[in-house]
Amino acid sequence: MTILEAQSMVDKWIKTIGVRYFNELTNMALLSEEVGELARIIARKYGEQSFKEGEENSDPADEMADILFVLLCLANQTGVDLTTALEKNLHKKSARDKNRHINNPKLL
Numbered sequence: 042m043t044i045l046e047a048q049s050m051v052d053k054w055i056k057t058i059g060v061r062y063f064n065e066l067t068n069m070a071l072l073s074e075e076v077g078e079l080a081r082i083i084a085r086k087y088g089e090q091s092f093k094e095g096e097e098n099s100d101p102a103d104e105m106a107d108i109l110f111v112l113l114c115l116a117n118q119t120g121v122d123l124t125t126a127l128e129k130n131l132h133k134k135s136a137r138d139k140n141r142h143i144n145n146p147k148l149l
Contacts, residue, residue, distance in 0.1 A: 044124045051113040062118050072111040079104040 042050075055062055063071070082099045084090045092099070116123045142148055 044127065045122070047109070048113050048117055048123060051110060052117050055114065055117075062114060065115065065118050068111055068115050068118065072108065072115065075104060075107040075111055079108060 062068070079101060082096075082101045082104060085092045085096065085099075086101065113123070115121075116126075
C-alpha cells in the first residue's frame with residue numbers, strides 16, 4: 042500500500058463508517074494522545090519503567106497504526122499529500138545532514 046492509497050482508504054473509511062472527520066484541533070489532540078500511549082508502552086518495554094498489571098500485552102504496533110491513522114486524517118483535512126511531503130522532507134534532511142551523522146563520533 043502506498044501512502045496515497047492509505048490516505049484514500051482513511052478518507053473512504055471516515056466518509057462511510059466514521060460519518061465525518063473530527064475537526065483539526067480534535068484530531069491534533071487525538072494524535073497527541075496516541076503518541077502518549079505509544080510512549081507509555083516504549084517506556085515500559087524498552088525503558089526502565091515496568092508494566093502495570095494488565096498492561097503486559099500492550100501492542101506498540103497497534104498504537105503506531107493509531108498514530109498513522111490520525112496523521113492521515115490530518116493530512117486529508119489540511120490538503121497535505123504525505124507522499125510529496127515525505128519526499129521533500131527526506132531531500133531536505135539528505136542535503137542538510139549529508140556529512141553531519143557520518144562525522145559524528147557518538148554514532149561510531
